[in-house]
Amino acid sequence: MVKYLLDPHDRKLVAALTADGQRSPGKVAGEMGVTAPTVRSRLKNLMAAGVLKVAGLIDPMKARGLTVALVGISLNSHEQLDEKLACIGSLPRVNWCAVVTGRYDIIAEIVCSEDIGDLYDFLDQDLSKVGGVNSSESFVVMKSRRKWLLLPDAVVREFNA
Numbered sequence: 001m002v003k004y005l006l007d008p009h010d011r012k013l014v015a016a017l018t019a020d021g022q023r024s025p026g027k028v029a030g031e032m033g034v035t036a037p038t039v040r041s042r043l044k045n046l047m048a049a050g051v052l053k054v055a056g057l058i059d060p061m062k063a064r065g066l067t068v069a070l071v072g073i074s075l076n077s078h079e080q081l082d083e084k085l086a087c088i089g090s091l092p093r094v095n096w097c098a099v100v101t102g103r104y105d106i107i108a109e110i111v112c113s114e115d116i117g118d119l120y121d122f123l124d125q126d127l128s129k130v131g132g133v134n135s136s137e138s139f140v141v142m143k144s145r146r147k148w149l150l151l152p153d154a155v156v157r158e159f160n161a
C-alpha cells in the first residue's frame with residue numbers, strides 16, 4: 001500500500017479540520033492564504049484518496065450508554081494476519097483494529113452499550129466467527145482523556161433505532 005503524501009497545504013487543512021470539522025472552506029482558506037475553491041478541491045481529493053474523513057465524533061466518557069473496551073487477540077497462526085485483521089475490522093462493534101508487536105497479534109477497540117452482555121456477545125459470538133483465534137483478553141476502559149470516537153456500525157444502528 002502506498003501512503004498518500006501530504007504537502008504543507010494538505011497538512012494545514014487537516015490541522016484546521018481537526019481543530020473544528022465544521023469550519024467553512026472560506027475560513028480555512030483565509031487562514032491558509034489560499035482560495036475557498038482550493039480548499040474544497042484539496043478536501044475532495046483527500047477524501048477521495050481515503051486519507052481524510054470528516055465526521056461527528058463522540059466522547060464516550062461524557063455520553064451515557066457507551067462502553068469502550070480494548071481486546072488483545074492472539075491467533076493460532078501468523079500466516080493470515082491481513083485476512084484476520086480485515087475480518088476483525090469488519091465486525092460491527094469494532095471501532096479500529098491493528099496488527100501489533102508484543103504479547104498479542106491484533107488489538108481491537110470495540111464500542112458497546114453499558115451492558116457488559118454486549119462485550120460478552122462480542123467475544124462469544126462475533127469474535128468466534130472469525131476463527132483461528134487462540135485467545136483474547138479484554139480491557140474495559142474506565143476513564144480516558146482526549147478520547148473521541150467515530151461510532152462503529154452496530155452503535156450507529158442502535159442510535160438510529
